[in-house]
Amino acid sequence: MKFDISRHLTLAMATVAIATVLFSFIVFYIVYTIAVWCAPKLFPPGFSAMPNGWDLVIMGVVTGMGIGLGAWIAAGMARHIVEPMHAVGRAARAIADGDLTARAAPLVEAPGETATLVEDFNAMAGRLEKAAHDAVSWNAQIAHELRTPLTILKGRLQGVSDGVFVMDDMLLRGLLTQVDGLARLVEDLRCVSLADIGRLELQVGEVDLRTGLEEWAAMMAPTVERAGFSLSVESASIRARVDMARLRQALLALVDNALHYATPCALRLVVRHQERGVAIHLIDHGPGVPLDQQADLFRVFTRGAAARETHRTGSGLGLAVVQAIAHAHGGAARYRWQDGHSHFIVTLGA
Structure with a gap:
């Protein structure tokens, strides 16, 4: 008994x-x-x-x-x-x-220990509920983001098969653009997912940030200029241990975000020493992020109403990728509005 x-x-x-x-x-x-x-x-x-x-x-x-x-x-x-x-x-x-x-x-x-047990249980239950909600949201968002490029690809290829479209260079470039978008979406999802479980691996090496960023800016120049922007690097000769490929992925997301939402201007990539590591600022001329959206700016699939209206094809993953890569380097990503300029800041730990 x-x-x-x-x-x-x-x-x-x-x-x-x-x-x-x-x-x-x-x-x-x-x-x-x-x-x-x-x-x-x-x-x-x-x-x-x-x-x-x-x-x-x-x-x-x-x-x-x-x-x-x-x-x-x-x-x-x-x-x-x-x-x-x-x-x-x-x-x-x-x-x-x-x-x-x-x-x-x-x-x-x-009493104390029992109250702690109840609090810990409720905290665990809250995290479990959030994880389940996030999983459902992720599935819905991923399906939504994949549907548009897949529908375009299927429609164009079906049109070619039925003789409605001719497979010329223009159509082929359009299809490749959709495939590139799919590839980038998949890589962004992979990056965020691995970071979420602490499994985002880095290939860290000691690099000269100014040299690496200047080379990357030169490579990005044609894309940036076509959108009416320019991109410059302001940095001393700073050596740091980073995964340069991942850092470029994060900066590409920041620049892409600026090209879609900022006013055409001279983009400045400013690298500064800080107490522990370095901080990389991407500075544009605004119009800035509304105050009520700044807290969730770097969360997965977060897009403001204005962003959804002006750039309907965005996935809401770009800034989440930036945050994931910053965290993997022992730092963080944040936003600041200062002197009429937007500062997207990526800090990298020592």
Whole structure:
């Protein structure tokens, strides 16, 4: 037969009460027996340390009172310990049945350790609910982002097969553009997913950031200029241990974001020393990110209303990739509006 914690506590406290009373009486009579034997003159004639009827009655009353007090204390302790645990159990069973919104809410004030258990359980349940929600959202977003290029590819290829379109250079370049977009989307998803589980691997080497960034800026110049922008690098000769390929991927996402949303201007890539590592600023002339969107700017699949209207084909992954690569380098990505300019800042740890 299994007993719950409240019964165990009650039995334990009753046992302690009985043991305490019995131990007290036994010690009491042992001490008196030794005293009578060692110093009989201190006691009246015929004195005996053995209990008589009244002693046994008193012992029984005291034992009963001890058991009652112990049971009352045990019941109070059980109420404060067991009820929160029952609440955790009920919530756990509800979550196991599929209700991820279930939380443990004890009806009494729990002691420290039990309260911590309830708080930790609720925090775990919250993270589980968020993970499940994010998984559903990810699946929906990925399906949405893949559908458009796949539909275009299928439509064009079906048209070629039916003789509606001619496979000329222009059509072929258009199809390759869609394939490139798919490839980049898949790589962005892979990068963010690996970073989310802490498995984004870097091929780190010591490089001269100014040389590497200038070479990359020169390669990006034709694309940037076609959009009405220019790109310059402002950096001292700084050596750092980074994965240059991943860093270029992050900067490509930042530049691509600027080309779609910023006013045509001179983009400045500024590299600065900081206390630990370096900070790379991509600076444009705005119009900037609304204040209510800045907190979620680098989250996966986050796009503001204005962004969705002006650039309908964006995936909302670019800045999340930037954050993932920054975190992999021991740094972070953040946004700052300063002196009429947008600063997208990538910090890299030492």
